[in-house]
Amino acid sequence: MSSRHDHFPRADAARRLAMRRAVADLDATWSAADTAPGGLLTAIAKLADAPADVAITRLLPWLADTGWLCGRLDAALALLAADPFARPPLRMVGGGNGGPGGLVLADCGAIRLTLQLRPFTANGAAPGTTVFVPGRAAIHILDCGGAALCAHRVVVSAAEEAGGFTAKDAAPCQTQPPRPLRTGETLLLDTARQSFTLQNRQARAGRDILYLELTVQPPSRLPIRAYDIASGRLTHVSASRRDSSFRAMALTLLRHLGRTDAAPLFVAETASEDFAARWTAMRELVALNPAAARPHLAAMAVADPHPEVRAAAAATHALFNKPSPSGEGSETCELVR
Incomplete structure (x- = not known):
């Protein structure tokens, strides 16, 4: 054309x-x-x-x-x-x-x-x-x-x-x-x-x-x-802060590119002051590398300051131990939004 x-x-x-x-x-x-x-x-x-x-x-x-x-x-x-x-x-x-x-x-x-x-x-x-x-x-x-x-x-x-x-x-x-x-x-x-x-x-x-x-x-x-x-x-x-939104877009791009080497950037953003930014970063990390996300997800489920982030992290972490149809533990996880 x-x-x-x-x-x-x-x-x-x-x-x-x-x-x-x-x-x-x-x-x-x-x-x-x-x-x-x-x-x-x-x-x-x-x-x-x-x-x-x-x-x-x-x-x-x-x-x-x-x-x-x-x-x-x-x-x-x-x-x-x-x-x-x-x-x-x-x-x-x-x-x-x-x-x-x-x-x-x-x-x-x-x-x-x-x-x-x-x-x-x-x-x-x-x-x-x-x-x-x-x-x-x-x-x-x-x-x-x-x-x-x-x-x-x-x-x-x-x-x-x-x-x-x-x-x-x-x-x-x-x-x-x-x-x-x-x-x-x-x-x-x-x-x-x-x-x-x-x-x-x-x-x-x-x-x-x-x-x-x-x-x-x-x-x-x-x-x-x-x-x-x-x-x-x-x-x-x-997240309402522009800087948080820009970082969230960058993390999504890194996840789509499969950049598992960038996991520390995802972990750093899970400490953001913005609760929505913290959870977005964790969701993206779980999708990128479930094994790397697992300990940080467990910590978030216990210690995050926001009650709904703690609840979402706990529910998502529980999916790691959910039995698969074959009876074995699953290393994948459905994202809780």
Whole structure:
């Protein structure tokens, strides 16, 4: 199957050099604007140590006045008009398999500003899951796309925020009836307790949904939680710290590569401050090398600070001694999630 990339000017060194220079010049122009006294990154840097709600409030003008964004997108389009093989210096996020995606406009510490696009899908099914991430967010709707918004809320106690969260005692998710999404509105969310999902409301007249999303996600002992919308039931828990999430992805990759020599990295992560990260690392180690995991799993079953991690470790460790159909001890183990 042919592709536009089949026509990339591999043999035209002058054209490729001109593209690289044009991209570098545009990147330098944007960087200078962002780091100037009144620039976006300068504004964000001043709020590095501010409470999340304060940072959101101070940065709201960047969502309300989008002249700077229009200028940036016009410059990117001009770059592409000059040469369709040029790559504007904008980092993309998401967008796989036709799903939601966007552009990272600023990313500094716990603060990120993105331009998000949710493609319209005729007769698309309503989302079945909603996710709560510790932090704050402001969502400014640039084009509602004729969509409906469903607001979701869950109760989180101060003790849970301080590290006492357990799946057993998690409050159920409550969902409000859908209401029309409105172009120009700004949603302010405590994302540990509030989330939203969007669904098509006009099967024929619907459009893509476009919005700016400003998030502040400082380190938190409260995990990311996913809920089934229909039942309100908690379905999944994962580490909320970005560094923990990155390490979890790395461990999963190492496990898929069969890197048993990397077992010490898995063991080190089982001592993480984040209980979800500890258990994720242990699950991956059990899948990678059950024999190496066994003593650490036994220790976790006895001494882990979190009761549900201890219980999961104990249940998983018990599977090591579960008789196989042949009557012999099994060295494999079903992962308890």
